[in-house]
Amino acid sequence: MPPSQVFLYDTTLRDGTQAEDFNLSLTDKIRVALKLDDLGIHYIEGGWPGSNPKDEEFFSEIRNYALKRAKIAAFGSTHHPSKRAEHDPNLHALVEAKTPVVTIFGKSWTVHVKEALRTTLEKNLEIIRDSLAFLRPQVSTLFYDAEHFFDGFREDSEYALATLEKAVEGGAECLVLCDTNGGNLPSFIQEAIKAVQERFPNVPLGIHAHNDSDLAVANSLAAVEMGASQVQGTFNGVGERCGNANLCSIIPALCVKMNIPCLDPEDLRKLRQVSRFILEIANVPPNRYQPYVGRSAFAHKGGVHISAVERHPSTYEHIDPALVGNKRRFLISDLSGRAGVQRKAMEFGIPISSKDPVALEVLNQIKELEHQGYQFEAAEASFELLINRAMGRFKKYFELIGYRVVDQKFSEDGDPVSEATIRVRVGGQEEHTAALGRGPVNALDNALRKALEKFYPELKGMVLTDYRVRVLPGKEGTASKVRVLIESHDGKERWGTVGVSHDILEASWQALVDSINYKMYMAEKNQEKKGCGEK
């Protein structure tokens, strides 16, 4: 019997970062956690405090934020065979993480007890019970991850069940059954869960699947069909080896296909955006073929499909793409696009009607720019400037006459030297100056600021807080197009801008210019508002 509700347990920050080539800094982890909280994920596993200092810092830092809905979980192992629970530094680190949830994992598979833990089967049972019993009075929610449960169940089902028995004795509120090596088939997952339910009819179960057999989503759903009420996974399925169960695929299957509540429909619409946000943060290119949230997931080739899809979308679409914040794609200008522009403009306080030809112009410009590789999800300031330009409301703060950036290296071991010269015109005045930098982009940035601060001293209060470069897909090697995303901050506001070019300096230039223009534009906008308020 499927459960009446499924609780989502995200481990992108812990198991996800075990993936080859997927790394998050402390700041990244905080930003991802806040995003997951905003989406409505129930549990966010932040790390393993006993295993590395970055994870400890995360737990101490995240306490400064008031989460809306999510509970943070700390992850760790049962105590070391040579120590007693109360003297085990790993268990103490879990308590010190001061999280509302602690998830502790133990061994279910006899081979692992002997070969990895190097202790006796009997001792392992004690270790599990004692570790949980030690934590129980000190933490508010306690979950148990039964590592390698399914492999253990195949090898020695009685022993695997005995380990769960000890976890329940120790106070586990949920038994999370793990397919750690990702090798099991859905039919076996269901067979094993049946045996667990016969033994523990009243204990909530969870599932933690890996994708080594391309079955992590199927195995998770198979467990839910049997009654599992907690699903552990990661966004975009990142994780060790072939990854973890992909929450981006599991969540819509639960909500839309199995009608099991886990996210509010309104939150479900953010799914694609959150998926992309996390990839942007980790600077990993999205997989266009990704189910539900990928760019190709609802892409229809022209002709016969289109009219059928328009009259009866379900003829060629397994779900309505809007449910997960994705879009149907084919080449027609649809009204929802214009309405979208209008909605966005309203957000910025720019009144515009969806029938206004400006809305269509903006829409066409965006399509063209996106085709070129621009992306506005993390660059709303550039988007706002674009709308203003289309409406003829854009004021020009300066004009570029020209720049030149020189980067030289004088010997094999010598440090490179970067210098930029720039000429700009502000009002009637021309400024011609130069600056050095740590690398050519920095030199250009320094020169531009030096030239403009003379006219606009308020730019001194503005700093760049983030600078990201993404090489766009293509087969052009060092001639590939790059997208530069810049985040700026002036002590009050933060804003993002974007630039795209084959030339990284040109792309950086576009984003820098937008960033400076936005700063000036905001100052005027606030001036106007103030004016209104004082009337």
Next chain:
Amino acid sequence: MPPSQVFLYDTTLRDGTQAEDFNLSLTDKIRVALKLDDLGIHYIEGGWPGSNPKDEEFFSEIRNYALKRAKIAAFGSTHHPSKRAEHDPNLHALVEAKTPVVTIFGKSWTVHVKEALRTTLEKNLEIIRDSLAFLRPQVSTLFYDAEHFFDGFREDSEYALATLEKAVEGGAECLVLCDTNGGNLPSFIQEAIKAVQERFPNVPLGIHAHNDSDLAVANSLAAVEMGASQVQGTFNGVGERCGNANLCSIIPALCVKMNIPCLDPEDLRKLRQVSRFILEIANVPPNRYQPYVGRSAFAHKGGVHISAVERHPSTYEHIDPALVGNKRRFLISDLSGRAGVQRKAMEFGIPISSKDPVALEVLNQIKELEHQGYQFEAAEASFELLINRAMGRFKKYFELIGYRVVDQKFSEDGDPVSEATIRVRVGGQEEHTAALGRGPVNALDNALRKALEKFYPELKGMVLTDYRVRVLPGKEGTASKVRVLIESHDGKERWGTVGVSHDILEASWQALVDSINYKMYMAEKNQEKKGCGEK
């Protein structure tokens, strides 16, 4: 009851090429077909002869090759409602393809009959029977693809079954049930198949699944568990929208986990190589996380894991990677000590003892470089060069005297111009040259190649296939450190190199230089190997 054997039906050449961004020329298709034949795939769907001329050419061209085991299939639709079967050009094109197998698809879903085919339910039944009956005497093997079968079965199970009835009457030897929109869950797939088997107990069944729900592999295996003996899919899961069922995941599950014969074990060992071959032909970068055949599929990161895996591989590996031609890898970022360096060096064929002081030196260098932001997971070539340097085995192929890169923009809307000059010394000779580029990195790349190709013409065969830039965490804005990862390819091998600097040109330079050095070093290494063999 699972069948005693599964027949593999590959549609990479037909449904696979419906994927966005996956294209094959006629020559490519022939090469892929020969490779699939060599692997032991039973049926190869070559295209839709009625729909495009390239597919017709394929069928005429492939007849010039003597295939060892595979049978070629031509694909097409039932006849047009306005025509009689014997006058339908599409059916004639199928006959003229002269393939041993013809696969014909028809409508199972009432909505599609009315909305897409625009005919009556009764007429559709006739169309199916007549189309197959027309083909039956003219082709040696005839399969029927029941398009949208599962969606049709949900909507009107009686009608869906009636369409199959007509296909059997027309002479279909196998009923292939299609999840065309990819929206169904494994439990429903099994429920529908059960009903089909009750109605047609003696007709072989097949499954054709799409991956829109991330369940195509699970749905295919669920069908086989029920008794389906034909599995249709594509290599690497390419296909329309989110792709088709991935044969690279299905084949090993059948052979290794379900013990259902479909490929000989000796052929199974070619799986990874065939997967990569097809991606190379299509010029699509491989997905490192792909189950079974991906580069990360058997990559171990954690320190604890490594020692356990070495003693008992099954503790952290769901199958022996060699069964599918893959390899275990230990990730460099977590080399737990000197033994790790030794192990990695052995992987590269460099003999080194863990007691050798060189191992300690390498370890210290790696720690220092990782601290600076280098990362060797995707840059094993840089790592191999580093070991060689530490061992004093590194040969210098050229020396940099200096470079200068200039990037200029002459007006606000003007395109930037990038130029690089370079001086290098090779042997006693100096080369001083210059090149333009699309952006400063490309200009530097072009100038370096221009300078060196004179001395090393083999560099002409080497191309950059991937160029990635990651801004390292920090609050330095445009002065942030960047890490550049480059992947190069010379038609046979692919290798990754890395560079880190505050200056993106310097970071790119480091990775480019390593890439070129590695190419030269490999050529010598292969020369040495050849020398040994000839003794």
